[in-house]
Amino acid sequence: MRFARRFSSPADQEVAAFLAAMLAFGRVELFGAVLERLFAAAEGQPAAFVARGDFRALRGLYYRWHPTEDIVDLCGLAGQVARAGGFERMFLGRDTAERLTRAIDQLRASAPPRPSFRRFLPSPRDGSAMKRWCLFLRWMVRTEAPDLGLWQSFSPAHLVIPLDTHVFRISRLLGLVSRATPGWSAAVELTAALAKLHPADPLRYDFALAHLGISGECRGRRDEGICPACPVREICVHGR
Ligand code: SF4
Numbered sequence: 001m002r003f004a005r006r007f008s009s010p011a012d013q014e015v016a017a018f019l020a021a022m023l024a025f026g027r028v029e030l031f032g033a034v035l036e037r038l039f040a041a042a043e044g045q046p047a048a049f050v051a052r053g054d055f056r057a058l059r060g061l062y063y064r065w066h067p068t069e070d071i072v073d074l075c076g077l078a079g080q081v082a083r084a085g086g087f088e089r090m091f092l093g094r095d096t097a098e099r100l101t102r103a104i105d106q107l108r109a110s111a112p113p114r115p116s117f118r119r120f121l122p123s124p125r126d127g128s129a130m131k132r133w134c135l136f137l138r139w140m141v142r143t144e145a146p147d148l149g150l151w152q153s154f155s156p157a158h159l160v161i162p163l164d165t166h167v168f169r170i171s172r173l174l175g176l177v178s179r180a181t182p183g184w185s186a187a188v189e190l191t192a193a194l195a196k197l198h199p200a201d202p203l204r205y206d207f208a209l210a211h212l213g214i215s216g217e218c219r220g221r222r223d224e225g226i227c228p229a230c231p232v233r234e235i236c237v238h239g240r
Contacts, residue, residue, distance in 0.1 A: 011047035021136035050079035127183040134162040163187040166213025173220040
């Protein structure tokens, strides 16, 4: 999110947020370095960069299993969507699963068939938790900082939590998720549990859950030295 916030125009913010979300996996310092190089190549104008389609400046840039061609094609895909009016109009539908499934189907239709590239385009239909896409939607829809609140057609009440292994682990400990695997069903189950506490904005607890999961502070049981100061004690069976 820090990358998208560097830019002032909504078009630049949307493109920057999309690229940052798609590469947001693994260690933050590693994907952060890749994004620094990508945005340096874009020379402060990511929307114009992806629209232009000249990606020679990305030569040699890769991340994990994504070779340079994947990053070039990801920028090309962002340019294609931007030329068609942006991402928001792709996310129409009754619920988030439907919105995501339709958008991914559209993108898959014109995306390169390379298996490494297809990893950018999972689907709820395949059981994926859609963590990076839910992160992108969160940044576009929620209005509270650091989220950008650029889209008006999507209510924060309909977002699904970006579920990674840390959030999944802590949510299981808290009794908020019963599913054994961190897929789409678990993300929806956790979001529904959080919506009982705050129906209009269930993702307000996302950062606290992620921090708790990453820090490893939670012992999964009542600890008088930790629980009284825990940021999610109100939603935890051990914290109340
Ligand atoms: S209140 Fe205690 S048990 Fe519950 S999540 Fe926080 S640290 Fe973990």
